[in-house]
Amino acid sequence: MNEQSLRELIAEIFRLAYTRRLVDLLGGNASARLSGDEVLITPTSTPKVIIKPQNIVKIRLDGTVVSGGKPSSEWRMHVAIYRVRDDVRFVLHTHPPNILALTRAGLKIDMSLSEAISYVGEVIDVPFLRPGSNELAEAVSRALSRKNVTAVILRNHGLVTVGVTPYEAFNRAEVLEDLAYITLMSSCHGK
Template sequence: MGQAATVDGLIEQLIDVGAGVVDRGFALASGGNLSARLPGSEEFVVTGKGTWLDRLEPADFTVMNLAGETVGGNPAPSSEWKLHQRTYQVRQDAGALVHMHPQHAVLVDALGHEIRLLTLDHAVYVRSIGRVPFHPNGSDELADGAAEQAREHNCVLLAHHGCSALGEDVGMAFRRAMNIEEAATATYRALLLGDRTTRFPTSPDEAIQHA
């Protein structure tokens, strides 16, 4: 999945990703939300309020600008639109944001354990994980906290809620989202075996050199 050249192309990609998120059990019903923007654009498209990610249609998307104004499409954006808007404000390089509610990532964090990167893909695509303490859904505190973490991390864990993953395009954002949940699942299994130390043997920077 390469970089889309049009807004319609971005929406088509997000529809595909939405179906993939639900198919993999990373979100239920209207949980989770997706967004994307063209490189250099001051506008982004985001899923609408109450939309189910596996039933998305083009009319479900809202067009917003970085000032937080609705400028087209569905007049009711996701209640988490601030999470997307404020992250894009601090990450001009980001072209997409996938926010989902994966079970293992939320559980491992809620139990007080760090999600460990165990494979080459975890090290290359996730690299590092930011974390935001619990704040209410759609709140300024949640959006601002996630944006602050996104300054240094492409993957951000939202305590007792879910996670967000950024990418230069929709495909990379989803790849990172899948990898953070896979890392959490692997961490969970390691904990069941009594292991609390095993992790990828080199730094992410070293891993990228050999990927």
Template sequence: MSVVEVRDIYDIEDLIKQDIINVMRNLHRRNLVSALSGNVSVRVPKTNYIWITPSGLHKAELKRDDLVKMDLNGNIVEGHHKPSTEWRFHVAIYRARPDVQAVIHSHNPAVLILDSLDIKLDPSLLIEAKYYIKGIAYVPEAEPGSEELAKYVAESVSSGINVVILRKHGVVALGKNIYEAETIAETLEDLAQFQLYTTILRHLLNK
């Protein structure tokens, strides 16, 4: 590999890390993650490596040096912190879906409310949702960070969908890049809020 190629990879990885930091701040600002909840990862293009957010650090205050580089077997390659406790389903997704370049796990409040009521999301209700959401899978309750959860998620994404809803836990959004994944996570919450409010209003008007 030439010096130019090595330099280009490092430049790309610096951009990836900054993008992760930017998106975590955006998600925190929208109340889709809290101080210590939620996680984001991005695949280094054309490699079997990812950068992922760490465990136990405030998600809106992350710095580049806080992020962790892993391979798709779950080995830490670079970084000073423990990776997110959800690293197992992140690497499982990348192994199952070579087309996925970014994964966001957020804790969308309205999505979780509807899921707790066993109300399935209907992307046809919003034009944006119809455009961005290419299928939703629902997985049963499982311990966060567990092999069981990773197995459920990997199986659910194999069909090509780009949204997974984790029972009592949150949302997983998949994208061709981190900003597409962010858009999907945010659009999903917009859809859930719209569906929740219209469901409540319909109930009140029909009383």
């Protein structure tokens, strides 16, 4: 896939994520790995619902900006994931409310449901670490260094999903948010 197509897909995925209430207007971020050591990533402090392909920032794995404005404050986490996972081509970081509510309640997503088995893989939780920090980047990349892990819940913060395609990463976030809702509703009714 060429760079322009990836830019368009990042913008499209963010419109979908906003519509699906996985992110708020300014929250969340996404990236796609280009060949070599370059990554496309959403800019910081930009309303994601109106993001355009030309707004996407290009950086190197060391964080150097190649083109565009200022990258997401979570750029360290994105590049750390790409360093440990050659198979990952797309990273999506969302703030899904049901997942956040579930973790605040001290509950875990019921991963026995068929959607989890079919689409997600293993999910690992990491404790709250300051957003944008090297510590968060290290904790998430360490969790994702295992090939069967496709999602990381960031306690009191959000969710990171990865995939070969943007749609795979998005679907994992969407499925996990739905499963969190089902788990919450089941818990409220004593099931």
